[in-house]
Amino acid sequence: MSRPVKYIFVTGGVVSSLGKGIAAASIGRLLKSRGFNVTILKLDPYLNVDPGTMSPYQHGEVYVTDDGVETDLDLGHYERFIHTNMTADNNHTAGQIYETVIKRERKGDYLGKTVQVIPHITDEIKRRILKVGETKNYDAVFVEVGGTIGDIEGQPFMEAIRQFILDQGRENTMIIHLTLIPYLSHSGEMKTKPTQHSVMKLREIGLQPDMLLCRTDRPLENSDREKIALFCSVSPEMVIEARDENTIYQIPLSYQKYAVGEKVCRRLGLPERESDLKGWKKFVHKVKNPTHYIRIGICGKYTELKDSYKSIIEAFVHAGVDNDAKVELKWLDSEEITLDNAAKFFTDISGLLVPGGFGERGSEGKIAAINYARKNNVPYFGICLGLQCAIIEFARHVCGLKNANSTEFNEKTPHPVIDLMETQIDVTEMGGTMRLGAWDCKLEKDSKAYAAYGKTMIAERHRHRYEVNNSYVSLLKENGLRIAGTNPDSGLVEVIELPEHLWFVGVQYHPELKSRVLDTHPLFRDFVSAAIQHKMNLIELDFDDVDADHPCS
Numbered sequence: 089m090s091r092p093v094k095y096i097f098v099t100g101g102v103v104s105s106l107g108k109g110i111a112a113a114s115i116g117r118l119l120k121s122r123g124f125n126v127t128i129l130k131l132d133p134y135l136n137v138d139p140g141t142m143s144p145y146q147h148g149e150v151y152v153t154d155d156g157v158e159t160d161l162d163l164g165h166y167e168r169f170i171h172t173n174m175t176a177d178n179n180h181t182a183g184q185i186y187e188t189v190i191k192r193e194r195k196g197d198y199l200g201k202t203v204q205v206i207p208h209i210t211d212e213i214k215r216r217i218l219k220v221g222e223t224k225n226y227d228a229v230f231v232e233v234g235g236t237i238g239d240i241e242g243q244p245f246m247e248a249i250r251q252f253i254l255d256q257g258r259e260n261t262m263i264i265h266l267t268l269i270p271y272l273s274h275s276g277e278m279k280t281k282p283t284q285h286s287v288m289k290l291r292e293i294g295l296q297p298d299m300l301l302c303r304t305d306r307p308l309e310n311s312d313r314e315k316i317a318l319f320c321s322v323s324p325e326m327v328i329e330a331r332d333e334n335t336i337y338q339i340p341l342s343y344q345k346y347a348v349g350e351k352v353c354r355r356l357g358l359p360e361r362e363s364d365l366k367g368w369k370k371f372v373h374k375v376k377n378p379t380h381y382i383r384i385g386i387c388g389k390y391t392e393l394k395d396s397y398k399s400i401i402e403a404f405v406h407a408g409v410d411n412d413a414k415v416e417l418k419w420l421d422s423e424e425i426t427l428d429n430a431a432k433f434f435t436d437i438s439g440l441l442v443p444g445g446f447g448e449r450g451s452e453g454k455i456a457a458i459n460y461a462r463k464n465n466v467p468y469f470g471i472c473l474g475l476q477c478a479i480i481e482f483a484r485h486v487c488g489l490k491n492a493n494s495t496e497f498n499e500k501t502p503h504p505v506i507d508l509m510e511t512q513i514d515v516t517e518m519g520g521t522m523r524l525g526a527w528d529c530k531l532e533k534d535s536k537a538y539a540a541y542g543k544t545m546i547a548e549r550h551r552h553r554y555e556v557n558n559s560y561v562s563l564l565k566e567n568g569l570r571i572a573g574t575n576p577d578s579g580l581v582e583v584i585e586l587p588e589h590l591w592f593v594g595v596q597y598h599p600e601l602k603s604r605v606l607d608t609h610p611l612f613r614d615f616v617s618a619a620i621q622h623k624m625n626l627i628e629l630d631f632d633d634v635d636a637d638h639p640c641s
């Protein structure tokens with residue numbers, strides 16, 4: 089008989105945004121480092137079917153998987169930490185669950201019964217959790233529950249977990265609760281009461297946590313640990329101090345200090361194994377001890393909303409490590425940049441990235457920034473909309489196509505160099521209808537992209553409706569633009585470059601989604617390296633100037 093799959097539920101209390109996703113991913117890494125095969129799934133209690141139609145202000149980045157689903161950004165943390173590809177089975181929303189049950193009801197599958205939250209919704213939740221554990225050969229499945237304990241819409245999920253634990257047995261399941269221990273400066277005390285209340289709330293539903301991860305900004309005193317343990321019915325060794333860290337990648341190492349991996353294995357009866365975190369430790373050491381400092385400008389629309397660019401930010405951390413550098417990101421507000429003032433935004437950056445985005449707002453600023461980067465040999469990396477804006481810039485200023493544009497920004501443009509994809513013309517529904525997921529791309533040998541990847545066939549993840557209009561491709565090429573990568577089946581343009589430029593690469597896909605700790609995305613790695621090169625070149629130029637001023641020195 090095969091050994092039972094272990095299920096670890098990660099819940100959150102007191103306040104949201106405590107980092108449940110990173111906590112789950114970190115403990116996942118600790119099990120993975122012991123050679124266990126793990127995955128993580130996220131249950132989101134909101135009624136949207138997926139986050140694809142939500143505003144970035146509501147939801148942050150939409151993370152796209154290889155199999156083309158639009159998911160919660162926590163799935164990005166899971167992939168970056170545990171190096172397991174996520175799929176449609178790793179993110180379930182209340183919207184999807186209700187949709188499935190209601191469709192079944194319409195088909196008459198419930199044979200006249202009243203359809204209810206218990207058992208029909210809870211059964212569907214349990215079925216989805218179990219499916220992940222049963223389909224692949226996982227030793228352990230983490231289940232992160234979105235929201236905070238006590239949320240009304242989270243209740244069916246909590247009830248389903250209570251039943252799931254009964255079905256699978258306590259010995260095969262555990263609950264890790266992430267909580268906050270606030271410090272009150274006026275009384276100079278750490279307060280454990282919110283944690284006690286949040287655990288009380290869990291226990292009201294019939295869930296007893298096995299481990300508490302206590303977020304604090306200072307050390308957790310033993311007396312507090314014991315108090316929490318007593319009031320929450322958890323053994324003191326299972327009350328873990330989870331201090332704020334400068335880098336999220338330190339968190340698995342901090343948990344390791346408190347033997348979290350070992351304690352989880354012991355609690356679940358997983359065999360005791362050595363853990364290997366050597367590579368991870370080296371990576372974190374490099375994050376903390378860079379040799380170079382480099383600043384990259386990111387010109388997007390949501391400059392105040394860093395969660396919208398989560399994977400890009402992390403990809404730069406990974407790429408920094410490969411280049412022994414700390415990459416500092418400077419957020420450029422695309423609505424402030426024009427062709428006339430662009431130079432002033434470049435005084436302290438060594439590279440420019442224009443990320444993905446939607447809608448016309450800020451597009452002219454992005455085009456102006458790209459114009460400056462192109463003309464001044466500043467390394468440029470265009471992602472999705474960033475490729476499309478680079479095409480518009482090139483068409484207008486190099487090919488002489490005045491008012492060239494994307495039909496997304498101006499439907500009446502005389503030169504629609506970026507246009508709606510054939511397959512998108514009849515699309516009327518917004519949710520899940522873009523070109524999504526992994527698509528093949530064939531790279532031209534001798535291109536910068538080929539130099540980065542080291543192979544001609546790649547597959548990268550997409551999320552867009554518009555594309556380079558192939559009727560302009562020959563004109564773009566005649567004027568010096570290189571089509572460095574195309575989709576072998578459709579001929580769609582996937583990668584563009586300027587061969588004469590130090591590093592100017594635009595991609596129609598989202599490479600940031602595949603960058604991982606100890607497996608940096610090659611384009612981010614090479615872009616950062618080009619930015620360092622550019623910075624060095626400028627320093628050399630400055631030295632030359634000094635020499636010219638003082639010829640005898």
Ligand code: GLN
Nearest residue numbers: 444445472473552553554
């Ligand atoms: N808005 C553009 C499109 O739909 C680009 C999308 C993106 O950058 N993800 O094609």
